[in-house]
Amino acid sequence: MINIAIQILIWAVGIIAVVTVNALALVYLERKVSAHIQCRLGPMQVGFHGLLQTVADAVKLVSKEQIIPKNADKVLFILAPILAFFPVIVLFVVMPFAPNLICRDLNIGVLYVFSFASLEVIAIFMAGWSSNNKYSLLGAMRSVAQVVSYEVPLLLAVLAVVLVIGSLKMSEVVQYQHKIWMIFLQPAAFLIFMMGGLADTNRSPFDIPEAESELIAGFHTEYSGMRFALFFLSEYSNVFLVSCIATALFLGGWYGPFVNGIHWFVIKVYALVFVMMWVRWTLPRLRPDQLMNFCWKILTPIAILNLLVTGVVLKLVH
Amino acid sequence: MYGMKIDNHPKLDRLLLPEYSNFHPLRKGFKFEGDSVDDMNRTWEIEREADQKVSSTVLEHHRRDYFVNMGPQHPSTHGVLRLLLHMDGETILEIDPVIGYAHRADEKMGENGNYMQFYPYPSRVDYLAGMIYNWGYVGTVERAIGIEITERAQYIRVIVSELQRLASHLMWYGAFLMDVGSFTPFLYCFQDREEILDMFEMCDGSRLTYNYFRFGGQERDLSPEMLDRARKFIPMMKSHLKDYEKLVQKNIIFRKRTEGVGVITKDMAIQYGVTGASLRASGFAYDVRKSEPYGIYNQFEWDVPTATTGDAYGRFAVRVQEMWQSLRILEQALTRIPEGPYNNPAAPKRFKPNPGEFYFCVESPRGEMGIYLISDGTENPYRIKMRTPCYSNLQVIKDVGRKNFLADVVCILGSLDIVVPDVDR
Numbered sequence: 001m002i003n004i005a006i007q008i009l010i011w012a013v014g015i016i017a018v019v020t021v022n023a024l025a026l027v028y029l030e031r032k033v034s035a036h037i038q039c040r041l042g043p044m045q046v047g048f049h050g051l052l053q054t055v056a057d058a059v060k061l062v063s064k065e066q067i068i069p070k071n072a073d074k075v076l077f078i079l080a081p082i083l084a085f086f087p088v089i090v091l092f093v094v095m096p097f098a099p100n101l102i103c104r105d106l107n108i109g110v111l112y113v114f115s116f117a118s119l120e121v122i123a124i125f126m127a128g129w130s131s132n133n134k135y136s137l138l139g140a141m142r143s144v145a146q147v148v149s150y151e152v153p154l155l156l157a158v159l160a161v162v163l164v165i166g167s168l169k170m171s172e173v174v175q176y177q178h179k180i181w182m183i184f185l186q187p188a189a190f191l192i193f194m195m196g197g198l199a200d201t202n203r204s205p206f207d208i209p210e211a212e213s214e215l216i217a218g219f220h221t222e223y224s225g226m227r228f229a230l231f232f233l234s235e236y237s238n239v240f241l242v243s244c245i246a247t248a249l250f251l252g253g254w255y256g257p258f259v260n261g262i263h264w265f266v267i268k269v270y271a272l273v274f275v276m277m278w279v280r281w282t283l284p285r286l287r288p289d290q291l292m293n294f295c296w297k298i299l300t301p302i303a304i305l306n307l308l309v310t311g312v313v314l315k316l317v318h
Numbered sequence: 319m320y321g322m323k324i325d326n327h328p329k330l331d332r333l334l335l336p337e338y339s340n341f342h343p344l345r346k347g348f349k350f351e352g353d354s355v356d357d358m359n360r361t362w363e364i365e366r367e368a369d370q371k372v373s374s375t376v377l378e379h380h381r382r383d384y385f386v387n388m389g390p391q392h393p394s395t396h397g398v399l400r401l402l403l404h405m406d407g408e409t410i411l412e413i414d415p416v417i418g419y420a421h422r423a424d425e426k427m428g429e430n431g432n433y434m435q436f437y438p439y440p441s442r443v444d445y446l447a448g449m450i451y452n453w454g455y456v457g458t459v460e461r462a463i464g465i466e467i468t469e470r471a472q473y474i475r476v477i478v479s480e481l482q483r484l485a486s487h488l489m490w491y492g493a494f495l496m497d498v499g500s501f502t503p504f505l506y507c508f509q510d511r512e513e514i515l516d517m518f519e520m521c522d523g524s525r526l527t528y529n530y531f532r533f534g535g536q537e538r539d540l541s542p543e544m545l546d547r548a549r550k551f552i553p554m555m556k557s558h559l560k561d562y563e564k565l566v567q568k569n570i571i572f573r574k575r576t577e578g579v580g581v582i583t584k585d586m587a588i589q590y591g592v593t594g595a596s597l598r599a600s601g602f603a604y605d606v607r608k609s610e611p612y613g614i615y616n617q618f619e620w621d622v623p624t625a626t627t628g629d630a631y632g633r634f635a636v637r638v639q640e641m642w643q644s645l646r647i648l649e650q651a652l653t654r655i656p657e658g659p660y661n662n663p664a665a666p667k668r669f670k671p672n673p674g675e676f677y678f679c680v681e682s683p684r685g686e687m688g689i690y691l692i693s694d695g696t697e698n699p700y701r702i703k704m705r706t707p708c709y710s711n712l713q714v715i716k717d718v719g720r721k722n723f724l725a726d727v728v729c730i731l732g733s734l735d736i737v738v739p740d741v742d743r
Contacts, residue, residue, distance in 0.1 A: 285725075
């Protein structure tokens, strides 16, 4: 009993530490990647090549005043950032970093991931609604429409993968790929998953919920200090998580040439994160209606077709 | 500004000054002292009270449509412009631009000083086209007093004007793409613009608001180093423009965002008095440099680019072509620039032009910029009226923006290339 309690405690502390440190690393990485894409240097002053810049920013955000707008719905306003951050931590529970580095290897792992990931949208809507700001509300509306729509092709793509593997357990999903990675069996599903992932995490070119030039900062316009930081943290952690899931489902998780292990997982995840940043700093933003058209008229039919073909092929093979 | 009453006007209110103000500063009888100061102070109070009333009444309604105040502080209105949007969901029902937040009484300042004292102000009206506005003012006064401009000064004027046009278009290029949602081109364009600003620093000393033109010539000569730098700049800019074309104009998301958005028809553009690239994108080849050549523009070989679509992409393409044409003019001017005096030593310092009315217009990056000068034969101008292009170009958004999405309005506003102090003067 005590053993289990200690185990849970260690995992909880470990996950929170990983989430925070990882987010700091990602913010630094994004700054440097964007800077070099835009022929700038990025942060250079604080620490070696600005390594401590994000730490300084974190300290600034923590020490800032918490402003609540006068007409805001106070309870929801305070609750929203916490709720946005909650699924992030919960999702780390089933991430298969290495063969023996999974907190809980649930036998419904994949289902668990996607059910909790879709909770995020409630927090975003809460934030937008409770701020009592029209830009926030518009951002929240866009976000709900976008995330709910893109979850359809995303889940259809994942369903095809699950169909091939025949298990929802994260460790089995990865173990299945020890010979051939899923990306070679399901290339269409991988592309759909990455696009849906970009949309789910509100990253450019699907960043309409926080479209800076239209909605200022979207649903978190009114947030400041640590509450804003929580949204920020959850956004970057979501980017990381989408890459983690993509690595586990499509890129063979911890498998790689030479020695298998966590290093391959981390390398693949960061490579995907880099690609997502690259896309963000290269492409313009879509318009909300174009975004919806793209989802329902292009991605969803392809995903359904992919699922159908997968099913037929599997039936023929067996 | 004059307190004119117009019959049957659908919405008659103060344009540039606060709505409840009851003074008319451009009238000759206006003095800013005593009563008028009190009036101005009272204005803010009345306005504040009225605003509070409005906000409390709006809250009582529960309707499907709603109003959004886009601006005066908003990232994509490019300054203190306010758009009152009447919206239903994401769709715009009505747009009402509210201007006057950057009104700095430039015209009134012209009346208060003598002709020399108005030198530095025009470049502050449109801070992205300072050199060209300098020319606009200096050209008007030169026309009024009939002074000759030296040959070298003519070339210098063309060179700095075309460099300024490039700088302004580059700034717009980046800002427009930022409105459409991609941040990176902004910094690339700024790098090129920086090069131009460095060159301006070499010829004038300042980087943004110049005071380089004098009646009959220039304030100082262009240094050989600056000319060398400009010669080196042209091939670099050409290769960069080719790169940008590949990266931006061939990007499908960018095309989808701009094609067919905010179509200004030819008639609509003429009716509203739209000039510049926005007019040429609607298929009307009107460029002051060609149709009413000033300076020595008729000695160069260049074309007026046009488009037929009239949409945001058309305006984009026309501006990009204009950059190529500017480079073409620059190339010719830089090879042909003669030696000689850079200013006319005979130019008088203090003078009294003959009474009369004078108009001189130049092609600013945003359209026709003209100064209408009334002289009453004294040392001070009687009236300086600036015909600024953005003021007319902005009006069109009322018609064009209707029934569009919020994202499109940002795109249209960006494609019109509005500079707010140019609207408000």
